[in-house]
Amino acid sequence: MVYQWYPGHMTKARRAMQEDIKLIDLIIELVDARCPQSSRNPDIDEMGKNKARLILLNKSDLSDPAANRAWTAYFESLGFAVLEINARSGAGMKAIQGKVQEACREKIERDRKRGILNRPVRAMVAGIPNVGKSTFINSFAGKACAKTGNKPGVTKGKQWIRLNKGLELLDTPGILWPKFEDQAVGERLALIGSMNDEILNREEMALSLLVFIGENYPEALEKRYQLTLDTAGADGDAQASLHSALALLEAVCKSRGCLKKGGEPEYEKGAALVLDDFRSGRLGRMTLELPKKEA
Numbered sequence: 606m607v608y609q610w611y612p613g614h615m616t617k618a619r620r621a622m623q624e625d626i627k628l629i630d631l632i633i634e635l636v637d638a639r640c641p642q643s644s645r646n647p648d649i650d651e652m653g654k655n656k657a658r659l660i661l662l663n664k665s666d667l668s669d670p671a672a673n674r675a676w677t678a679y680f681e682s683l684g685f686a687v688l689e690i691n692a693r694s695g696a697g698m699k700a701i702q703g704k705v706q707e708a709c710r711e712k713i714e715r716d717r718k719r720g721i722l723n724r725p726v727r728a729m730v731a732g733i734p735n736v737g738k739s740t741f742i743n744s745f746a747g748k749a750c751a752k753t754g755n756k757p758g759v760t761k762g763k764q765w766i767r768l769n770k771g772l773e774l775l776d777t778p779g780i781l782w783p784k785f786e787d788q789a790v791g792e793r794l795a796l797i798g799s800m801n802d803e804i805l806n807r808e809e810m811a812l813s814l815l816v817f818i819g820e821n822y823p824e825a826l827e828k829r830y831q832l833t834l835d836t837a838g839a840d841g842d843a844q845a846s847l848h849s850a851l852a853l854l855e856a857v858c859k860s861r862g863c864l865k866k867g868g869e870p871e872y873e874k875g876a877a878l879v880l881d882d883f884r885s886g887r888l889g890r891m892t893l894e895l896p897k898k899e900a
């Protein structure tokens with residue numbers, strides 16, 4: 606689905622979410638495990654401040670396992686329940702119930718003190734576009750369930766998916782919009798494919814991705830493109846590193862046969878290939894950002 610980021614759309618999404626939040630106990634916040642900070646909107650912390658929270662690091666099949674652990678520890682240190690999942694394959698789903706209990710411990714305790722026993726936890730899924738909300742709902746609740754709310758004109762009011770005696774899920778996810786705090790956030794969101802590629806410069810994206818990979822996962826370049834990294838130019842000099850990025854893209858083009866008739870590299874094609882290799886995980890599991898260390 607292609608989204609247009611205009612204020613009217615955002616305001617509407619935010620208002621809808623604020624209404625829905627009143628109905629629930631728990632927010633299940635999906636973030637992209639490849640860039641958990643850039644793919645969340647911290648406004649949710651304000652909007653959902655009185656609600657329990659479970660953060661799901663989705664697409665963890667594509668992210669670096671060590672980074673997943675670092676992010677889990679980071680979000681736990683902020684007081685959230687956290688779980689790595691793969692909504693597409695269903696990996697991690699079995700552990701969700703336990704995490705829901707963990708996140709809602711206070712609510713369950715409060716209910717018990719008031720003599721309310723076994724009141725189901727009501728939850729909503731929230732996240733930015735393309736983070737995997739629908740896939741998660743389908744996979745978690747089962748395809749048949751998630752579709753019941755999808756009948757225009759038939760459905761009135763809110764649809765709840767009863768997952769078990771203890772948990773009900775609002776069938777419409779809350780849409781958050783990304784927060785472009787700085788250029789790096791926008792770049793990471795573009796790299797994971799959560800923005801329309803048409804408006805972006807694929808060559809520039811591929812160049813900065815290649816530099817990032819060369820610095821952080823050099824073995825991936827060797828494995829996928831048979832490139833051995835020449836460290837010349839990696840001395841922090843912007844001009845030099847741009848030069849080496851171009852050299853990298855050129856080498857990728859040569860290695861994968863992205864060449865024009867005369868043998869010149871076809872950069873556009875090579876760039877598209879690098880982006881696709883990254884997004885599909887063919888370059889290996891990678892994470893674009895790590896939690897910031899507290900000073």
Ligand SMILES: Nc1nc2c(ncn2[C@@H]2O[C@H](COP(=O)(O)OP(=O)(O)OP(=O)(O)O)[C@@H](O)[C@H]2O)c(=O)[nH]1
Binds near residue numbers: 664666691694735780
């Ligand atoms: N590799 C991988 N892909 C996933 C995972 N979860 C979802 N996807 C893919 O990510 C893409 C987006 O998933 P959706 O479920 O449509 O995301 P959404 O958040 O509902 O998107 P919007 O409807 O745009 O808000 C789809 O191509 C999914 O197959 C996952 O855990 N791993």
